[in-house]
Amino acid sequence: MSLNVGDEAPDFTLVGTGGGEFTLSSYRDSKHVVLVFYTGDSTPG
Numbered sequence: 001m002s003l004n005v006g007d008e009a010p011d012f013t014l015v016g017t018g019g020g021e022f023t024l025s026s027y028r029d030s031k032h033v034v035l036v037f038y039t040g041d042s043t044p045g
Helices: none
Strands: 013-015 021-023
Touching: none
Parallel strands: none
Antiparallel strands: 013 021
């Protein structure tokens, strides 16, 4: 899949801390969505 700047992100679901699921489409009415990947304590990155 190829995306360009300004393209709408495809829908996806991620498992969050504590096992809860977050689906991008549930935030479609939000003006901004920020996705952060945390690698863990004491790890490079």
